[in-house]
Amino acid sequence: MPILFETFNLSGLTLKNRVVMAPLTRSRAPNDVADERIALYYTQRATAGLIISEGTPISREGQGYLFNAEQIAGWRLTTDSVHAVGGKMFAQIWHVGRVSHPSIQSEGKLPVSATTKQAVGATAFGYDANGTPALLEPPAPRQLTTEEVARIVGEFAQAAENAIQAGFDGVEIHGANGYLFEQFMNPLVNDRNDQYSAGLMEDRLRFTLEVIDAVVSRVGAHRVGIRLSPYGQLFDMPLYEEVDETYSVLAAEIRRRQLAYIHIMDQSGFPPPGAEVGGNDQKAAFINLLSRMKSELPDTAVILAGGMNRARAEQLINDGVIDLAAFGTPYISNPDLVERLKHKLPLAEAKRETFYAGGAQGYIDYSPYQG
Numbered sequence: 001m002p003i004l005f006e007t008f009n010l011s012g013l014t015l016k017n018r019v020v021m022a023p024l025t026r027s028r029a030p031n032d033v034a035d036e037r038i039a040l041y042y043t044q045r046a047t048a049g050l051i052i053s054e055g056t057p058i059s060r061e062g063q064g065y066l067f068n069a070e071q072i073a074g075w076r077l078t079t080d081s082v083h084a085v086g087g088k089m090f091a092q093i094w095h096v097g098r099v100s101h102p103s104i105q106s107e108g109k110l111p112v113s114a115t116t117k118q119a120v121g122a123t124a125f126g127y128d129a130n131g132t133p134a135l136l137e138p139p140a141p142r143q144l145t146t147e148e149v150a151r152i153v154g155e156f157a158q159a160a161e162n163a164i165q166a167g168f169d170g171v172e173i174h175g176a177n178g179y180l181f182e183q184f185m186n187p188l189v190n191d192r193n194d195q196y197s198a199g200l201m202e203d204r205l206r207f208t209l210e211v212i213d214a215v216v217s218r219v220g221a222h223r224v225g226i227r228l229s230p231y232g233q234l235f236d237m238p239l240y241e242e243v244d245e246t247y248s249v250l251a252a253e254i255r256r257r258q259l260a261y262i263h264i265m266d267q268s269g270f271p272p273p274g275a276e277v278g279g280n281d282q283k284a285a286f287i288n289l290l291s292r293m294k295s296e297l298p299d300t301a302v303i304l305a306g307g308m309n310r311a312r313a314e315q316l317i318n319d320g321v322i323d324l325a326a327f328g329t330p331y332i333s334n335p336d337l338v339e340r341l342k343h344k345l346p347l348a349e350a351k352r353e354t355f356y357a358g359g360a361q362g363y364i365d366y367s368p369y370q371g
Contacts, residue, residue, distance in 0.1 A: 004314050005342050008049060008324065010301055011222035011260040013169055015049035015088055018317060019338050020263075020326040022305045023052045023092045023172070023227075039078040041364050044335035046087030049324065052172050052225075052263070053078075055094040058152075058159040072166045079167030090170040090225060091163035093156060097180030098141035099235045101126030112148070113141035114184040114207070115191050119236040122178075146194045149207060152180075157214035160224070170223035173211060176265050177227075178235030181208050185246060188238045201242070201249055209253055216257060225261040225303075226254070231286050232267040244289050251293040259300050263326065264290060266306030291321050310341045336368040345369050 008015045042051055056071070075091070082089045098113035103126040105111060111124075118140040126136040144152070160171045175181035183189050184207040187198035198204045208226075215224050230247045233239065254262060268283050294302045304316060305326035313325030331337055333350035340347055346369075351362045 002314055002342075003317055004310065004325065005338070008301075010050065010088075010324075011258075013088060013222075013260075015324075016047075016086065017049040017338060018313075018324045019048050019341065020303055020305075020324050021045050021048040021051040021331045021337075022263075022326040022328040023054050023174075024328055024332065025054050035074060036077065037360065037364060038074075039081040042078050042089065043081040043085055043087070044364065044366075045331055045337070046082045046085045046089075047336065047338040048087065048331075051082060051087060051089040052326070053089060053091045053168070055092045055174055056159070056163070058093055058095055058155045072162050075163070075166035075168070083167070088169050090172045091166070091168040092172040092174050092227065093159045093163065094174030095152060095156075095180040096124070097183045099124050099138055099179060100141075101136050101138055103127040103136070110139060110142040112144050113180065114144065114196065115189050116140060116143045117189055117191060119178070122235040143192065146196070149196060153207070153210045153214050156211045157218045160215040160219045164219050164223065170225065170260060171215065171219065172263060173215060173224070173226040175208055175226050176229035176263075177232060177267075178229075178237040181211075182229070182232070182237055184208065185250075186237055186240060187242065188240050189236075201246065205246070205250055205253070208250065212254070212257060212259070216259070221258045222260055224259050225263055226259060227263040227265060229265040229267055230289055231282060232265065234267065244285070244292075247289060248292060248296065251296045254300060255297050261301035261303055261324070262293070262297065263303040263305065264293070264322075266304060268306070287321070294321055310344070332362075333366045335366055340369055345371065 004019065005017045008018050045051060079089055098111050098115065098119050099122055100111035101124045102108045102110060119138050122138055123135040124138040126134065128134045128136065156173065163171045184196060185204050187204060190198035190204055192198065195203055196206050212224065212226065228247065230243055231239065266286060268286060290304065301323040303324040303326050304322045305328060308325050308327050316322045317325065327337060329350060330347055332355065333348040334340055348366060
């Protein structure tokens with residue numbers, strides 16, 4: 001049997017295969033609370049070795065939602081259902097930072113960030129002047145004070161504890177895709193002058209490591225992963241010369257902490273409009289960095305997402321570059337993706353117009369293979 005479909009020991013958690021369902025924003029939670037429909041959606045896909053939930057903000061400031069008692073109860077319905085059919089599931093916890101809009105902030109306040117710089121060309125969910133949901137340009141954010149950074153670190157730790165209380169097997173810290181962690185780590189975005197400034201490597205990595213340490217102290221390293229996107233340019237994240245060094249140093253720090261996994265997002269296949277495109281040289285640099293990070297993390301699993309198919313997954317696993325392969329969009333329309341990959345069956349096409357919001361259509365109405 002190909003190694004992709006063999007069991008895998010993830011820090012003591014036995015996964016039935018090496019296929020991971022990547023986090024996918026679907027915007028289906030009524031009143032921002034998971035319900036029976038969401039439980040069914042994830043349970044349909046629980047043949048994955050590991051499911052990583054759609055992002056769950058740690059606070060209203062972090063996105064516009066709350067990780068409160070009602071959310072915990074809602075997610076418990078999902079995790080109980082996934083566990084009942086033998087699945088494993090981590091919760092992705094996040095804070096979007098500057099990629100937000102005042103219309104979803106408390107009292108219409110500005111979004112907060114590591115920086116004062118606006119995410120030019122980005123869009124964020126919000127409500128327009130007529131109160132209609134829309135994708136809007138985020139304003140220049142308010143820079144977090146040093147004391148506020150400590151408060152957000154604590155909110156991540158509390159969100160992790162809430163996730164375990166909700167029945168998740170662990171948590172994934174969302175450190176990718178141009179959100180708050182990258183706003184600290186990127187020296188061309190971070191314009192601070194305190195101990196979190198971009199002047200020294202240890203300072204611009206300080207927030208990320210403080211969050212990791214706080215979450216680990218609350219739930220244990222074996223229950224913690226982190227998502228990263230080296231070379232990513234989403235939401236006005238410019239490329240910078242020290243990118244390889246930054247993620248190599250971060251990998252060394254993660255090795256010391258023995259996290260369950262790092263989840264790398266390859267964004268080379270879909271650069272945002274106007275972003276610098278590096279072509280094959282950049283793709284090669286990404287794989288070289290990924291290989292170095294893997295060699296620096298002998299006790300931490302490496303997951304790769306982005307443009308994944310069976311052939312690429314098997315090659316990278318067999319070459320020792322990654323341990324687990326994450327699939328995103330294919331999981332929307334193929335709840336039985338593992339079986340389709342295993343038996344080389346054709347994949348169903350997803351209806352893009354139903355990716356976000358709406359009801360059951362394009363969400364829980366995709367069927368297993370009927371051939």
